[in-house]
Amino acid sequence: MRSLVNNGYQPVDSPVDEGTKRHWGFVEKLLLGLTPREYLSQAMKNPLNWVLGVLFAVGFPVIIYRFVFGLGAVTHSSNDYPWGLFLGFGLFVMVPLSASGFLLGTTVELFGRKDFKPIERLGLLNGLLGYFFAVIYLLMDLGQPWRLPYPMVVAWGTAAVLFLVGWHVAVYLTVQIVEVSEAFFEWVHWPMAKIFIKRITIGLTIAGIILSTLHQGALGALFTYAPSKVHPLWYSQEFLWIFFFTSSIYAGLCMLIAVSTVVKKTMAWRCSDEWLKKLDSQTIGLARGASMALITYFVIKVVGIAHDNEWAYLATGWGQWYILELAVGVILPLVVLGYGIRSERVGIVRLGAFIAVAGIVLNRLNTALVTFNWNLYPEIPHLLETIIAVTVFGLYIATYRFILYRLPIVYAWNPLPLEVREKATETAAVPGTLGQHSAAFSDVSLLD
């Protein structure tokens, strides 16, 4: 792509081909305005595609194998470890890393922090894809995946925390699809649909906060069903849901920083100059929020140990592991982020975000797998199970990239045909004011 851009290629970012003044067709939009041959040749040049290709070539057959021969064929089919990587990683890690959707929605739409507007859509998309793939992992794990809708339609186990998780993830996924569809409607050019989404944004955002607060916490509350199985240091009957909720805040924000860093490094050609220009200051802003949540989390973790009086456990091997998790996953990113923010060095901030993301992965895996059944025996996931988990993650990356290449997430979709756009620029008294946008926008809907 980079070489194409250097040769004067401009990726699609408006309904009209600048050269020929012709409307782009749907397939042309899919191919980013390239001919099929050009598209293929750029795809072949990208090394990531080769890595993903190999991964899928190995992984998809294993996934088919799992559905033909059952869970027992790809996991250690343990009655003592009912949950393996699919839930341990796919659900318990992916969901907090996807908290960015509701966080950015809240920040921008509710708290009116318009300065985070440029990165809001990436936050929403990160949320949507994370949840969507958590559900894919869930489908890998469920014994009878085709019954996934059962808790919604067939039988209601209303007293169960998992019931809450199931419903909320389903409803919230819908909310996020609607939120992200705004970008989609721009891309396919359905202005009326987009206007409708705008109108219900506040409602969606508030629904998002409710659903997120509850199900992020509920994932933690699930483990209160297993008091004698999770190690006491990771178990807290009263606070587990607060731990999960609070850590999801910095998880979501740091994941957004991490993703935007990758986007900036690997697909700058797709980002608008504006987006790139504002990214650094927004990154620092996000990091401020994240470090606030990190401090809170650290304090309540200590309060939690004091509350359950678990100091003695800290002297054991499990205690060292616990201290390591807190040191590497919470204190270290806090220090790095803090230093980066104060010295305004975005690179350092980004490093801190990556460490915090790793810390969350460690914490959730510790709770769901490592310290689970601590007084029985440790479980090492089956090779095929690991392959499936990695394959689904590869699919997540591929989907993420597919969407970022196309939908206006990190660039602005220019809804105006060229002539109108030029006129609008000429006539507008102050370019860039809100009034001009809405005027120009209604022009468009009239024209189409």
Added chain:
Amino acid sequence: MEKITRRKFISVSLGGAAAGAFVLSGKAQGAGNFTGYPEGMGVLVDLTRCIGCRTCEAACNREQGLPEPALPFDDTSVFDQEFHGGQKRRTDENAFTVVNRYDQAEGGPVYRKIQCNHCNEPACLTSCFVNAYTKTKEGAVIYNSKVCVGCRMCMTACPFRIPAYAYSSATNPVIRKCIFCYDTRLKYGKPPACIDACPQGVLTFGHRKNLVKIAHERIRANSDLYVDYVYGEDEVGGTAWMYLSGVPFEEVDFDVTMQKKPILNNAQDFLSQVPMVLAIWPALFLGFHRLSTRGEEDGDENSNLSNREESQS
């Protein structure tokens, strides 16, 4: 402006109500003070009488139509089997009950039969999001494979590690565990197969509340024989199957740290916050929104990024 606000308000309330309807009902059911089934049946397992003959295992195998095991039921070498670094045998999809041997420093070995304890307030039941489990009035905890999604939450939740999963089946994997011989016997007032089969009278079948009395009576009458504790009387809210032992319970692998209150209570702290969040959040955040965007019109910016004109200017 007025109109938009109202529409916003409606969409907010709808979101809240939709989420609220089921959660509130969940709260109502979950928080009830359940005190057990007065007519519930139970079993008292007296470990001092068990000789490890595994007749109960064989009877269960027959009654439940389970596949023939690799080693015959009179083969005592299974007691020496070890799994996963020293674990003794456990229940699985082909064995709803197993007997394990625990060698003692002095005196003969102690044998312990395990199976589902048919808790009064079962964690498997309260953790299942499709209500696949039922506690019958006779005291059995049974399972409906027709609605089970296969999430295995119940296995995570059962403090006695009883439910097993038919991992080997790709098309219809189900949870497998002792069902108190509900379909074939308990429903008709008959004792389960394993109890009928036991040659040593290890297993006493009866109304749970009578069994509690019998248990304490036995301890009182033979205080030198028994440890003064009835395991299952109070554990996780009480179980229908209870145990008497001549050796400390922890020596035969009972979890003696198990909480006395039902497992569901642990999640109550969280579940009781739910209606509060539903009630407070919409108003609170709509309020934040009104405060923080006062004087601005919202919803009229046409893109997440400024348009090209802006970046050029």
